[in-house]
Amino acid sequence: MQFTLKAQDGKARLGVIETPRGSIRTPAFMPVGTAATVKAMYPDQVRELGADIILGNTYHLMLRPSAERVAALGGLQQFMQWDGPILTDSGGFQVMSLSKLRKITEQGVSFQSHIDGQSYMLTPERSVEIQTLLGANIRMVLDECTPFPATHEEARVSMELSMRWAERSKKAFLQFDAGQGDALFGIVQGSTYPDLREISARRLIDMGFDGYAIGGLAVGEGQKMMCDVLDVTTPFLPNDRPRYLMGVGTPDDLVESVARGVDMFDCVMPTRAGRHGTAYTRYGKVNIRNARHAADPRPLDESVDCPASQNYSRAYFHHLHRCGEYLGAMLLSWHNLAYYQTLMGDMRAAIEKGQFNDFYAQFKEDQARGDIPPLA
């Protein structure tokens, strides 16, 4: 894996990550393909919207259909017919949020599946092994996502465990990867404490990773605190490695984070919101189930180059979502992912031209304007 920083505008960075499966233009938004599918989307639709990479969830895939099954079927790319690189998380975050009877020890996390109660043990070594079996091109170290809020002492103890796990993850990666050219990212922890974030970043850099994620954010701390943590963390990250803010976020979160030097994002928001009737548009969020759209012949957002955004009326979206039709989730997920990829493309273009400040101002103005007025 090779990262090239092509331009910088303020702190905002334009780059490209080369992987054996293809290039990733950064800043990049990675749609989430939880259980080997970006929900309600065909893989070629995701690709055509401009997504260079998607994310798979180790927790979901280790339970169903299992890493060994995916490996026997040729890897995750072949299994789900995704023609590009894939990043997998370590599984740790979802073990903590979804599984039953979970218990963290120095060794790893033991838990029971939320599906059938079967017992599992996820260690740093097993997580990397699973991600290798899945064929992920970018793999993540197992860490503990420190809960928010945490005292300084809790955050320190948790971060230090994550650092020991990062070391074991790297060792396992070197053993499993065997020169395939795939990548392992470290994850900076330390909650909201600048001193802990610095210590965590320095220790990871000492170990040496292909990229650095900023973890433990988007867990309820709010956007301001998230930005504050980014401000005190990114200065300690090397310029020549990609930076990945995990699980983020809203369009505004993405813009604020790119402005602070982040290169990669993933979030279920565009697809989850799409299933529940919320559209992200140039002029802010739209609840398509609202009665004001029931007779509105206008499209969702003409500025987004996607059939879902341009060809169907708001009245049709409203009808489909009121009726609980599959196509409602399909079209709105499609539109939302299109909007997200358009936003990323616009940011990349602005950085390239050295006009990120103008982009930023226009974005804020558009979002503040709010949705188009109702028809009379």
Added chain:
Amino acid sequence: MQFTLKAQDGKARLGVIETPRGSIRTPAFMPVGTAATVKAMYPDQVRELGADIILGNTYHLMLRPSAERVAALGGLQQFMQWDGPILTDSGGFQVMSLSKLRKITEQGVSFQSHIDGQSYMLTPERSVEIQTLLGANIRMVLDECTPFPATHEEARVSMELSMRWAERSKKAFLQFDAGQGDALFGIVQGSTYPDLREISARRLIDMGFDGYAIGGLAVGEGQKMMCDVLDVTTPFLPNDRPRYLMGVGTPDDLVESVARGVDMFDCVMPTRAGRHGTAYTRYGKVNIRNARHAADPRPLDESVDCPASQNYSRAYFHHLHRCGEYLGAMLLSWHNLAYYQTLMGDMRAAIEKGQFNDFYAQFKEDQARGDIPPLA
């Protein structure tokens, strides 16, 4: 509307229906777009599979979003972005099967919506008016779908009510259509009684319709009795009008009915089965949720020219359906509709070449063979 009979092979007929919105090659299978969407399908996918026409359900659409709303939004084709002709049923069948507190009188059917309990009255005149507002290119007379089983007397009384309603429907159609070139079909009733079927057919022909449907079948009578009714009904139908067997059916039903001179079909089976994990293939039905498919890298049915049929493994279908993923329903509905349209195309080609008997024998042999053997 113009129907041209292009070839006949035994009783099987090859034809084409010309409508102001485009041509319909017959025998034709019409995918069902219940609530202004063929479930889990994009309209352009349906079109690309070879469907020349789809069906909309008057009952669903009159409740949500309402015929007046659809009309104000430019008609059903514009509303759902379907670039072709649409047939609507009269609403009568679904009022009887889905609504609450329904009551049939000479005037029509009064009922309460199954969604919000609101009261409605559906008369022959209102049904045709709704279908006109929806912009349906082929409209159906309101009839009573005689329940099965029925005594001869029950069937006669019910059929005679349907004939009086057919007359009122035609009168309303002439008033509403105003030379738009759209069509109205009559519906033959009479349950399983040949004498009543003959009387019904003759009375409808006296009134004069653009096409003739055979109603009151596929309601539990079984395939043999259905075929018997077709055998005693089609001889009374004019050669120069299309014949439509409503709500049918399995692939085998379609082949048996085409062999008996039927030209048009509609059924929710391919999409409903697709949502529930059942695939229709050249070699019969496949339950993709069965454990035998869990590790099977082979495609569903290579003989069907559709990405869903050829590009994804059975293991992936199995995984998606076990996980309840949208994409499972999307891919399997797509495949099933592709299989159905392939079947119709194969029948049309066989009739054109005068080889329908060979096609019939091969179809029966393939279906009897059963699914490909499991992997060792």
